[in-house]
Amino acid sequence: MFFTISQFFEYGFAVRALEAGVVVALLAPLVGMFLVLRRYSLIADTFSHVSLAGLAVGFLLGLHPVLTALGVTVIASLGIEHLRTSQKVYGESALAVFLSGSLALAVVLMGLGKGLNVNLLNYLFGSIVTVTPGDVYLIAALGAIVACTLAVFRKELIYTSFDEESARVSGIRTGFINAVLIVLSAFTVSLSIPVVGVLLISALMVIPVVTALQFKKSFATTVWLAEGISLGATVAGIFLSFAYNLPTGGTIVLIMIGIFLATLLMPKR
Amino acid sequence: MHAVDHTKNSIEISHVSFSYGETEVLRDITFAIHKGDYLGLVGPNGAGKTTLLKIMLGLLAPTSGRVTLFGRDAREFRDWSKIGYVAQKAVNFDKRFPATVFEVVLMGRSGLRGFGRALTREDRAAAERALKTAEMWEHRDRLIGDLSGGEQQRVFIARALVTSPEIIFLDEPTTGVDAQSQEDFYALLRKLNRESQATLVLISHDIDRVLGEAMHIACIDRTLVCHGSPEEYKKEAAAGLEHRHNK
Numbered sequence: 001m002f003f004t005i006s007q008f009f010e011y012g013f014a015v016r017a018l019e020a021g022v023v024v025a026l027l028a029p030l031v032g033m034f035l036v037l038r039r040y041s042l043i044a045d046t047f048s049h050v051s052l053a054g055l056a057v058g059f060l061l062g063l064h065p066v067l068t069a070l071g072v073t074v075i076a077s078l079g080i081e082h083l084r085t086s087q088k089v090y091g092e093s094a095l096a097v098f099l100s101g102s103l104a105l106a107v108v109l110m111g112l113g114k115g116l117n118v119n120l121l122n123y124l125f126g127s128i129v130t131v132t133p134g135d136v137y138l139i140a141a142l143g144a145i146v147a148c149t150l151a152v153f154r155k156e157l158i159y160t161s162f163d164e165e166s167a168r169v170s171g172i173r174t175g176f177i178n179a180v181l182i183v184l185s186a187f188t189v190s191l192s193i194p195v196v197g198v199l200l201i202s203a204l205m206v207i208p209v210v211t212a213l214q215f216k217k218s219f220a221t222t223v224w225l226a227e228g229i230s231l232g233a234t235v236a237g238i239f240l241s242f243a244y245n246l247p248t249g250g251t252i253v254l255i256m257i258g259i260f261l262a263t264l265l266m267p268k269r
Numbered sequence: 270m271h272a273v274d275h276t277k278n279s280i281e282i283s284h285v286s287f288s289y290g291e292t293e294v295l296r297d298i299t300f301a302i303h304k305g306d307y308l309g310l311v312g313p314n315g316a317g318k319t320t321l322l323k324i325m326l327g328l329l330a331p332t333s334g335r336v337t338l339f340g341r342d343a344r345e346f347r348d349w350s351k352i353g354y355v356a357q358k359a360v361n362f363d364k365r366f367p368a369t370v371f372e373v374v375l376m377g378r379s380g381l382r383g384f385g386r387a388l389t390r391e392d393r394a395a396a397e398r399a400l401k402t403a404e405m406w407e408h409r410d411r412l413i414g415d416l417s418g419g420e421q422q423r424v425f426i427a428r429a430l431v432t433s434p435e436i437i438f439l440d441e442p443t444t445g446v447d448a449q450s451q452e453d454f455y456a457l458l459r460k461l462n463r464e465s466q467a468t469l470v471l472i473s474h475d476i477d478r479v480l481g482e483a484m485h486i487a488c489i490d491r492t493l494v495c496h497g498s499p500e501e502y503k504k505e506a507a508a509g510l511e512h513r514h515n516k
Binding site: 155 | 367388415
């Protein structure tokens with residue numbers, strides 16, 4: 001089905017999805033860059049499962065689901081970081097505990113609440129119609145917090161990601177910086193829920209970054225490339241999902257994977 | 270060779286012991302590193318060299334004893350711009366990390382500025398000076414992962430130099446570096462010590478090489494075995510061999 005750009009902008013829900021999508025597309029790779037470089041990619045996946053439990057809590061208690069997802073994910077992020085740094089369990093084991101535990105909690109809560117399954121399903125894979133006017137404001141506010149925090153700790157995050165021990169010797173409180181990164185990831189996952197859905201958030205944080213890394217450029221250029229890929233794929237995904245009545249999250253992620261595969265086929269220098 | 274200022278101690282290590290749980294790694298180590306010194310910290314594998322270095326840098330707290338950096342307890346020391354550090358595993362970084370040589374050296378200025386403060390033109394000028402000292406300026410736009418081991422090590426020296434430190438710690442800096450690059454690397458260290466009067470602490474298991482480079486040697490094997498000039502170390506080593514032979 002073909003439509004004109006002006007037709008797209010006649011629909012309030014489509015415009016809201018685009019506004020929220022642009023914020024998420026710009027922020028997810030910024031946080032994802034540090035997660036990928038620190039081999040923390042699975043954290044985003046764990047948080048997405050944790051946020052599902054948070055959404056279930058919201059529906060059950062009649063609270064804003066994205067806000068409860070944010071609360072539960074931030075608490076879980078601090079728990080994961082504590083377990084990881086206390087070295088009581090291996091880092092990836094801490095992720096597995098939280099991933100499966102939160103999924104179990106979500107399933108139990110879904111069983112407790114009548115009609116919860118239908119609401120939750122809308123948030124599992126993202127839909128262009130799930131973005132409410134309140135979501136747009138919430139995503140913009142959370143996005144502003146994430147962007148400002150990233151700006152404040154940018155150089156410390158870069159140094160800690162590259163060489164944590166030397167960063168510590170240079171006077172950077174690397175434990176605090178690690179905690180900041182984990183909490184920022186929790187925020188980014190929560191604000192991305194209405195656009196791409198719980199199960200596809202990690203793709204938005206990881207795929208643009210691994211695609212940009214294929215170009216082998218400086219840190220600054222790699223960030224810009226990841227931003228461009230993420231924004232392009234998200235905007236194209238939202239338009240396509242509107243035109244063909246497709247799930248937004250899946251469409252966006254498939255476009256990103258298409259770009260990633262294309263970069264893999266590029267001749268290497 | 271320039272004179273070492275024996276009236277000023279950059280570092281004082283006083284009765285330092287350290288254990289990992291029940292395992293004793295260091296026992297009652299005491300010595301000082303003077304301003305302008307070039308100290309070789311040697312000892313067999315597992316002797317506790319890297320542990321002692323981490324205690325000196327405040328990365329580990331001693332089980333007992335005390336380390337002072339420029340007169341302050343290492344755990345309370347905050348003036349990290351006076352310290353340069355090239356870690357043992359520096360060259361084992363992620364080779365795919367997307368950073369140019371210039372970006373890597375600039376990282377060394379991050380701790381100076383504090384949270385929320387962007388790096389300035391002054392920081393860029395410092396990075397340029399450090400890269401020129403390490404003779405890596407012409408490589409500034411290359412990705413760090415694309416350089417040879419020797420070139421990477423010079424970049425890490427440049428990063429250690431970027432805050433104009435008074436003392437530089439190097440932990441096994443030539444591991445995995447080819448012979449010619451090692452020669453160039455040691456020549457750079459001599460230049461830094463003699464021309465810039467930087468205090469150097471070089472950890473190495475390559476005792477012969479360190480004896481030819483350093484002004485003083487501290488040999489540890491869980492305890493301080495000897496501390497003195499390379500000649501004194503050689504005498505003690507020979508006496509130790511003779512003692513063992515006569516036994």
